[in-house]
Amino acid sequence: MSSTVKPARVLVIGGGYAGLSVMINLLNLWLGQPQMPCPLPPTELKAIPQVPAQITLIDERDDHLMGAPLSQTSLDFADEAWLPFDEIPQLRRAKERVSITRGTAQKLRIEENTLDYVDPTGTRKSIGYDYAVVATGLRREWPVAPRALDKKNFLRDTSAQLARFSKAQAIAVIGGGAVGTEIAAELKTAFPHTRIILIHSRELLLSSEPLPAPFKQKTMEMVSSLDIELKLSSRVLEIRNVEASYAQEEKELTLSDGERILCSEVIDTTARSKKLASNTTCSLFDGVGDVKVLPTLQVAQGGAVHNVFAVGDAASWPGIKRAGSALIMGQYAATNILQSIVNKEKADQGHVGSPDETSLVTCPQFQPMMALTIGDEAICYTASTGLSWGKEIKDEVVGRGMGIDRCSEYLQIK
Numbered sequence: 192m193s194s195t196v197k198p199a200r201v202l203v204i205g206g207g208y209a210g211l212s213v214m215i216n217l218l219n220l221w222l223g224q225p226q227m228p229c230p231l232p233p234t235e236l237k238a239i240p241q242v243p244a245q246i247t248l249i250d251e252r253d254d255h256l257m258g259a260p261l262s263q264t265s266l267d268f269a270d271e272a273w274l275p276f277d278e279i280p281q282l283r284r285a286k287e288r289v290s291i292t293r294g295t296a297q298k299l300r301i302e303e304n305t306l307d308y309v310d311p312t313g314t315r316k317s318i319g320y321d322y323a324v325v326a327t328g329l330r331r332e333w334p335v336a337p338r339a340l341d342k343k344n345f346l347r348d349t350s351a352q353l354a355r356f357s358k359a360q361a362i363a364v365i366g367g368g369a370v371g372t373e374i375a376a377e378l379k380t381a382f383p384h385t386r387i388i389l390i391h392s393r394e395l396l397l398s399s400e401p402l403p404a405p406f407k408q409k410t411m412e413m414v415s416s417l418d419i420e421l422k423l424s425s426r427v428l429e430i431r432n433v434e435a436s437y438a439q440e441e442k443e444l445t446l447s448d449g450e451r452i453l454c455s456e457v458i459d460t461t462a463r464s465k466k467l468a469s470n471t472t473c474s475l476f477d478g479v480g481d482v483k484v485l486p487t488l489q490v491a492q493g494g495a496v497h498n499v500f501a502v503g504d505a506a507s508w509p510g511i512k513r514a515g516s517a518l519i520m521g522q523y524a525a526t527n528i529l530q531s532i533v534n535k536e537k538a539d540q541g542h543v544g545s546p547d548e549t550s551l552v553t554c555p556q557f558q559p560m561m562a563l564t565i566g567d568e569a570i571c572y573t574a575s576t577g578l579s580w581g582k583e584i585k586d587e588v589v590g591r592g593m594g595i596d597r598c599s600e601y602l603q604i605k
Contacts, residue, residue, distance in 0.1 A: 198243040198244060198245035198288075199242045199245065199322065200247070201245070201246045201320065201322045203248045204296050204325050204326060204327055205325070205326035205328055206250040206254075207503060208503060208514045209505070209518070209521045210248065210250075210503070211279070212502075212518045212521025212522055212601075213521040213524050213528075214246055215603070217529065218246070218282075219281075220239065221240065222239075223239050226526070229601075230519070231555050236526065236533070240532040242532065243288065244288045245288060245290075246288060247318065248290070248291050248292065249294050249318070250293065252337070252339075252341065253275055253277075253340070253341055254275050255276060256272055257595045257599065263334045264353070264377050264381045266349055269349045273342045273345055274604070275342065280603075293310060293311050294316065295308055295309045299475075301490075304319055304321065305317045305319050305320070306318050322531065323500070324502060325500070325501040325502070325505050325506075326502050326505055326521070328503060328504045329463065331460065331462050332459055333348070335460050355455070355456060357382065359456050360386060360454075361452070361453065362456045362457075363388045363390060363442075363454045364389045364458045365390050365427055365457065365458065366390075368396075368397060368399065369511075369561065370462070372563060375387050375419050376414060376419065379417045379418065387417075387418075387419045388454065389414065389419055389420065389421055389422065390425060390446070391421070391425075393423065394423055394424050395411065396410055396421075397561075400511055400561065401511065401559045402511075406570070406572040409580060410565070413566070422446065424448070425450070426447040427445070427446060428447055430442055430443070430444050431445075442454055442456075462504075475490060475492055482505050482507060484500070484506045486554060487551040488502055488506065500528065502523075502524045503517035504517065506520065510559065511559060514598050515560075515598075559574065560572060562588045562589050567582055567585065568580060568581055568584070569581075569584045571584050
């Protein structure tokens with residue numbers, strides 16, 4: 192093929208599990224390789240694009256972070272968990288076809304096929320694409336998610352935070368979802384003599400997840416067995432600093448039931464969508480701020496935006512937002528991007544393929560499932576195996592580091 196052929200430009204916005212899955216699966220499939228091992232694999236492509244690839248990742252940070260929240264409670268693990276993009280084997284091997292851009296995405300100009308972003312110096316820039324994938328995930332505050340944009344500052348932040356945790360008499364964790372539950376358990380494991388309070392606005396932990404009541408009840412039993420205090424059916428109305436002469440603790444929380452709690456550290460685990468502005472007349476987002484998508488994971492804006500996809504926590508998709516689902520969605524989006532490129536090539540050549548040759552794959556809806564690490568045990572639920580828990584479940588299902596090894600194995604990055 193002539194070297195003057197323009198490559199197909201794929202822009203991936205966000206380098207978390209979903210975005211990285213898109214990139215690695217794109218590179219794998221573009222080489223004509225079979226689908227990567229997956230619990231719910233897409234069908235194999237019947238053809239691959241003839242045009243070369245040019246894949247650009249844009250992310251605020253220079254890394255892919257794995258294994259949270261353990262990466263915020265262990266300095267050694269934090270060093271391992273922060274994996275620079277340029278050290279990921281598949282991306283390093285394909286450096287002629289992959290570029291990494293540091294920046295904060297601002298506005299997706301769908302009609303112009305460009306993304307506006309701000310680079311680390313604060314300069315406003317734009318980048319063009321032929322296909323784009325929104326993989327911006329959810330926004331959480333430090334120390335649940337890093338505030339640093341590079342590894343040096345991340346390790347410095349983590350070291351300082353661990354020092355504060357080690358001196359704390361009490362730590363309050365706000366939010367009893369999966370992240371809050373695991374963080375509270377991890378803190379109690381790391382600092383067993385510290386008072387840990389987990390505050391949740393509903394009667395049961397994991398209240399917003401479509402999981403059976405026995406799973407939630409057993410989770411609460413396991414959390415309580417670690418001597419974590421549960422404050423349920425209560426919201427935090429106010430957090431205020433207190434004078435050192437008033438108490439040794441630094442913050443006072445006022446709850447909706449009138450109770451006041453003194454603590455040294457407050458960790459808010461609630462998540463918010465990272466809304467990406469667009470220049471379209473119809474909103475890209477549902478009522479909670481997730482990007483509306485079709486079963487093909489193409490953005491649903493009126494009809495389909497054929498060259499823009501959304502995956503992972505950024506997408507409005509049935510099921511629990513989890514790393515495993517994000518990885519699978521990335522594989523389906525990568526498959527559909529390549530199929531779309533093949534379809535365009537054939538159309539440009541005047542060839543009309545059969546539906547069997549041109550159809551995009553439909554992403555499956557995921558059955559409710561969850562695995563949580565609680566101390567030195569784990570609890571797991573799947574529709575096929577039901578409820579299970581114990582130390583052996585942690586070894587078999589979760590592994591160390593909140594699933595870091597399982598996710599790394601799927602992505603083949605370690």
